[in-house]
Amino acid sequence: MRTAIIEGDGIGKEVIPEAVAILDYFNETYDWGIEKVPVEVGFGKWERTGSAITDDDISLLKSCDAILFGAITTVSDPSYKSVLLRIRKELDLYANIRPLLPIPGIYKLLKIKDRKESDVDIVIVRENTEGLYSGIEELGDEKSTTTRVITKIASERIASFASNLAAERKNYLTVVHKSNVLKSDKLFLETCKETAESKGVNVSNKLVDIFAYDLIMNPEKYDVVVTTNLFGDILSDLGAALLGSIGLAPSANIGDSQAFFEPVHGSAPDIAGKGIANPIAAILSLKMMFEWMGKTREACLVNRAVAAAVHDKIITPDLGGKYSTKEVGDFILSKVRQLDAASFCLENPEDFSKLKL
Numbered sequence: 001m002r003t004a005i006i007e008g009d010g011i012g013k014e015v016i017p018e019a020v021a022i023l024d025y026f027n028e029t030y031d032w033g034i035e036k037v038p039v040e041v042g043f044g045k046w047e048r049t050g051s052a053i054t055d056d057d058i059s060l061l062k063s064c065d066a067i068l069f070g071a072i073t074t075v076s077d078p079s080y081k082s083v084l085l086r087i088r089k090e091l092d093l094y095a096n097i098r099p100l101l102p103i104p105g106i107y108k109l110l111k112i113k114d115r116k117e118s119d120v121d122i123v124i125v126r127e128n129t130e131g132l133y134s135g136i137e138e139l140g141d142e143k144s145t146t147t148r149v150i151t152k153i154a155s156e157r158i159a160s161f162a163s164n165l166a167a168e169r170k171n172y173l174t175v176v177h178k179s180n181v182l183k184s185d186k187l188f189l190e191t192c193k194e195t196a197e198s199k200g201v202n203v204s205n206k207l208v209d210i211f212a213y214d215l216i217m218n219p220e221k222y223d224v225v226v227t228t229n230l231f232g233d234i235l236s237d238l239g240a241a242l243l244g245s246i247g248l249a250p251s252a253n254i255g256d257s258q259a260f261f262e263p264v265h266g267s268a269p270d271i272a273g274k275g276i277a278n279p280i281a282a283i284l285s286l287k288m289m290f291e292w293m294g295k296t297r298e299a300c301l302v303n304r305a306v307a308a309a310v311h312d313k314i315i316t317p318d319l320g321g322k323y324s325t326k327e328v329g330d331f332i333l334s335k336v337r338q339l340d341a342a343s344f345c346l347e348n349p350e351d352f353s354k355l356k357l
C-alpha cells in the first residue's frame, strides 16, 4: 500500500507531521507495510517553479492508494489553477465526505450550552466532480458565466454512495437541492430519489436555503445528506460550526480505488509558522483514512485519544488552550500508544468509529 503525503502550504506543513507520526506508529508497530510517498505541490511550488502541480505529480499520485493532504493556498491569479480541484478531477474522487460529529466533551470545553453533542451526527456527502465546479467558464468585462453541469451518471454515482452509507447508519437520506429555481437540480433530485428508493433507503429532500437554517437549528433531524458540489462546499463549512471549530473538521474525497484525506480548514496564512495550528482536523482525517482502510480499531484508538486531549485540555489557542501544534500532536500520539497497550477498542470499535466508508 502506497500513501502519498502532501503537506502543501501554510499550516499544512505543521499539522500533517502530527498525523504522520500516528500513521508511523501503527505502521511500524503492526507492520502494515505502508510506503509513504512525499509529494510536493502547491502555491509554494508555483512561486518557485511557475507550476503548482505537474503531470508527473499527478502520475505519482495515481500510483498511490491513499493520499494524506494538509492544505494548499489558492489564489485568484488566472494563471493559477486550483491544485485540489485538479487532483479531485484527475483521480475521479467523486465523493466528498464531511462528517459532523462533535468530539465528546467539546461543547463543555467551549461552553456551548444551547445544544447537545448527542444531537449532532451528520455526514455531508458532496458531489465532487461537476455542478458549478465544472470549469466551463467565460470571463468577460461585461458578462461572465459559469456553467452548472449536472449529469445523471454523476448524480446516480453520488446518490448510490450516500445511500450505501445511509444503509449502514439510520437508513435515512436527505437530498439538498434548489430544484424550485435550478432546472439542473430537478435531475439531481429525481436521480437521488430513484437511487435511494431502489436501495430501500428512506429519502426526503430539502431546499438548500431552509436546510442551511435547519442544519443549525435542528441538527438532530438529519443523518446522511447528499448534495451538489458548491452547496456541499458551503454547507460543510457552515456545519463545522456544530463541531465547535473549523479546526476540528476532517474530510475524505473518495473514488473507486483511491481516496484522499484532508482537513477542511485551509492553509491559514495568518497563523502559519507560529506553531499554534490545531492538528486535530488533520489527525481526524487520518482516522478517516483508517476507516477507509477497514482499520476500525485504529480509528477508534485515534478517536479516543483526541477526546482525551479535549478532556485534559491539551489544546491549541483556537480552542482557548495554550499548547502548540506539536505538544497537542505529541499528547495524542502518547495517548494512542497508551490506549493501544491497554488493549482499548478491541471490542465494538465501531462505537467510536461510526463512519463505515
Ligand code: IPM
Pocket (backbone or CB within 6 Å): 074, 082, 084, 085, 233, 264
Ligand atoms: C474545500 C475548499 C475547496 C473547494 C477550494 C480550496 C477549491 O473550499 O475543500 O472545501 O471549494 O472545494
Ligand code: MG
Pocket (backbone or CB within 6 Å): 233, 234, 237
Ligand atoms: Mg470549502
